[in-house]
Amino acid sequence: NAGVTQTPKFQVLKTGQSMTLQCAQDMNHEYMSWYRQDPGMGLRLIHYSVGAGITDQGEVPNGYNVSRSTTEDFPLRLLSAAPSQTSVYFCASSYLGPPAADTQYFGPGTRLTVL
Amino acid sequence: GQQVMQIPQYQHVQEGEDFTTYCNSSTTLSNIQWYKQRPGGHPVFLIQLVKSGEVKKQKRLTFQFGEAKKNSSLHITATQTTDVGTYFCAASNYQLIWGAGTKLIIKP
Numbered sequence: 675n676a677g678v679t680q681t682p683k684f685q686v687l688k689t690g691q692s693m694t695l696q697c698a699q700d701m702n703h704e705y706m707s708w709y710r711q712d713p714g715m716g717l718r719l720i721h722y723s724v725g726a727g728i729t730d731q732g733e734v735p736n737g738y739n740v741s742r743s744t745t746e747d748f749p750l751r752l753l754s755a756a757p758s759q760t761s762v763y764f765c766a767s768s769y770l771g772p773p774a775a776d777t778q779y780f781g782p783g784t785r786l787t788v789l
Numbered sequence: 790g791q792q793v794m795q796i797p798q799y800q801h802v803q804e805g806e807d808f809t810t811y812c813n814s815s816t817t818l819s820n821i822q823w824y825k826q827r828p829g830g831h832p833v834f835l836i837q838l839v840k841s842g843e844v845k846k847q848k849r850l851t852f853q854f855g856e857a858k859k860n861s862s863l864h865i866t867a868t869q870t871t872d873v874g875t876y877f878c879a880a881s882n883y884q885l886i887w888g889a890g891t892k893l894i895i896k897p
Contacts, residue, residue, distance in 0.1 A: 677896040682879070707885075708886075711894055714798070714889075715889055715890075716795075716877060716887040716888055716890050717832070717877070717879075717887040718887075719884065722884075732835070732884070765834070766832075770883040771885075772819075772882065772883060772884050772885045773819045773820075773881050773882050773883060774881070775819070775820035775822065775837045775839050775881055777822070777834045777837070778822070778824075778834060778879070778885065779834070780832050780833070781831065782831055783831050789883040789888075
C-alpha cells in the first residue's frame with residue numbers, strides 16, 4: 675500500500691513551458707485535491723475532485739487544469755508556466771471530502787521552479 | 790470567502806517549554822483538523838475535533854474545540870526537538886480551509 679504518490683519530486687521549467695504533475699493513490703479514495711504551498715504560507719486549494727469524472731475549482735485555479743478519468747489518478751497540468759507558479763505542490767486524498775471530517779493523506783510533494 | 794486565522798506565525802521556545810497555537814474563524818465550523826508538517830516534508834494528520842467544547846489529548850499534545858465551534862487550539866507541553874515543524878489547522882465546511890500555520894522553533 676503506497677498511499678499517495680507524486681512524480682516528479684523536483685522540476686525546473688522555463689517560462690511558457692507546460693508540464694503535468696502526476697498524482698496517484700491506491701486507497702480507493704473518492705476525494706482528491708491539489709494544493710500549492712508557498713514559503714511561509716499555508717496550503718491553497720487549486721482543484722479538487724469528488725470522484726472519477728468530476729472536478730471543480732478551488733481557491734487558486736488559474737493556470738492549472740485537472741482531469742479525473744480514474745479513481746486512482748489525478749494529474750495537474752500547468753498550461754504555460756510562469757514564475758509565479760514556483761511553489762511546492764501537494765496532492766491529497768481522502769475517502770470522503772468536506773464537509774465530512776475525514777483524514778487527508780498527502781503525497782510527498784513536487785518542488786517546482788519556473789525560471 | 791471563509792478564512793481561518795492562525796496565530797502566531799512563529800513561536801520560538803526553549804526545549805522543555807510549552808507551545809500553543811490558535812485558530813479562529815468568524816463562522817461556525819463543522820469540524821476542525823490539525824496537521825503537522827516537518828521541515829521539507831508533507832502535512833501529516835494529527836487529530837480531528839467535531840463536538841462543541843471537545844478536548845482530546847495525545848501524550849503531550851492537547852487539542853481543544855471551542856464551545857461555539859469557532860476556534861480551536863493545540864497545546865504542547867514540555868516541547869522536545871521532535872516537535873519541531875509547522876502545525877496547521879484545517880477547518881471543514883463546504884471546503885477544507887487551512888490556517889497559515891504556526892512554526893515551532895526550538896532555540897539552540
